[in-house]
Amino acid sequence: MKSLLMVTTVPDTLSAFLIPFAHHFRTQGWRVDAMATGVSQNVECIKAFDQVWDIEWSRNPLNPLNLVVAPRIIQQVIRQEKYDLVHVHTPVAAFVTRYALKDLNKQNRLRVIYTAHGFHFYNGGELLKNAIFLTLEKLAGRWTDYLVVINREDEETAKRYRLIPHEKIRYMPGIGVDLQYYNPQAVSDAEVEQLRQELGLAPDTPFFLSVAEFIPRKHPQDVLRAFAQLARPQACLAFAGDGFLMNQIQNLAMQLGVQNQVRFLGVRRDIPALMRAATATILASDREGLPRCVMESMSMETPVIGTDIRGTRDLLKEGCGLLVKVGDIEAITQGMAWILDNPQAAQAIAKQGRERIASYELSYILKEYEALYAEAILEIRTAEQKNL
Template identity: 50%
Template sequence: MEITQRAFLLPISQYLRSQGWLVDAVAAEIKTCTACQSSYDRIYEIDWTRNPLNLRNLTRASAQVRKIVERGDYDLVHVHTPVAAFVTRYALRNLRRIGKPKIIYTAHGFHFHRNGRPLSNAIFLGLEKLAGRWTDYLVVINREDEAAARRYRIVPPERVRYMPGIGIDLDQYTAERVSQEDIKRVREELKLEERHKLLLMVAAFDPGKRHKDAIEALALLRRKEVVLAFAGEGPLRPRIEELAQRVGVAEQVRFLGFRKDIPALMRASVATVLTSEREGLPRAVMESMALGVPVIGADARGTRDLLESGAGIVVPVGNVVALAEAMQYLINHPEEADRMGKHGLGVIRAYDLANILRLHVELYDEALREKRSAVFNA
């Protein structure tokens, strides 16, 4: 939860409050987030889970949301994460008859997508269309989702808004902020010699991230000087560690856990890798581009948006041979890797946090017709 808040919501809240808005937030375990306490006017703990099948979300949690919103007399509610977004819109569906609050939903990647299974796609599309009835504006952050929202009329097409992600602070993520000492420290920690070439994947160990593809591609390379590092935690980490042992590349793999020095790790790498089958607009790719480091990404929406103009190499999802070939190419062609990294610096400017903040304020002004009162994030 805290990672989501820091990466997605806190910069927006902090900016809005600096402009005179009142901003409250509701989330599970939000009181454990120290940064949240100073970044919102009020925070509320909510009793919901990430499990979409948990009926408590539509009973107890829904009642909690409605009570908070009625007491707060909010003009606008902006929802984000999938379960919270559905529960909140369900809870407030009857309040919309009086036109208050206005409800905005940012979809950080629909759960139905071109790489998904037909049955799950049908279920998730049905849920999105149902919740779309209770939504005033739908914000999408990649072009595939924008096309799908319009094609399936999840909300009326004129109520769909494309925004290039949730923003990345290009003053914070820049190569100039990473010193050679930082890079040296990282390489020493990872026990890398001068001959070693580092590839980095930043992603939680969840099924859709497909870490196994990166391990299997590394095995295909048969190059002992190539080291693959994973930054992140998650339930599948033990299985991926076992796979690295089984295919004979354990000595070439580093499991780093949760890290706070991602920029240094990226700058120490030949390229970053993201093998996910589903993404909204991956922050790891955005950060890599902002730091001038090329990306090898699986052909998932969002990743495709960021890389298709030449900031890296896009490979088919699950194609281990193509992934290995892309790794080989960037390792063998450092000049081309450098060119891709520099190209990414130009592309990522459209995703600058300042641009995203401007787009949010424009949307809020449209929704409220210039009337500013309070914002509620879920």
């Protein structure tokens, strides 16, 4: 039986993005396990994986304590379980795991695959941070058998800096979006009406939606300030998500005098219905890998206003959405106004977005990973035969 260990920093990454992968490969006869901090307390992960392994590490990628205890635990689990493939995601888990396995995977019995969900160094990033994280990725590249990148900027960067040999770099358009689940036809008019009633909105009230954590890199204050500047009393803005900046943004809404037009919804499980009901979605981030919320909005045929950064640019280019500069509040406001004043043109953009997102569909990505895993397994088997 072929075996796979998926490693992430926290279990939320597994439950939000990787459970479909576990299900797919388990149905094909693989043993699929998972490792993350606190994963044994996550009911979804316990059900989705054959076995889960707890491990402790800091989410701070520069915390040296990550290299003290965690590597020994990783090595012990790998020796005990004898996995064929270890697939690492998220910066901390990816670096520490690759460091821990840097000698084991030289024994030709193991292949390490790293999916970079957006490098921590990027165009427009701070020079010192970029230099530090680039150095770390160059170092970890020596311990990586395959590198998967999910946007074109990261692909070009990985090749330019030769993080690993070019033939071992794979571009894949994200980790997939379920076009059956995120489908405008799957949300009824009754669901939209009920949702609008919950939000206290009339059937014809336009509303903009931001699905993002309240953290600095998502720039929620830019979305709020742009909405306030829009000065359309009949419009509404809804935030879906939580985070430590939420109270600050709620206070800013009061300062700007738009608190009655803004809804703070917290974490929601009905994102397709929210997007189906929204006039448009907005993502003002300064850094992304390939933003899931933009993919979901495009799938729902809801227009998107996004910042002109890697990942988002890949999705919205060529007229599939509105791109604005990071921090350009005036441009976000103009985008909102354009969508309100040009509903037919906005809908045409949204339909084009749905067509673009077809190549990002989950089943397509699963086939790409099937091919990658098969190549890695073949390498292992070939090496074993040579050593006989």
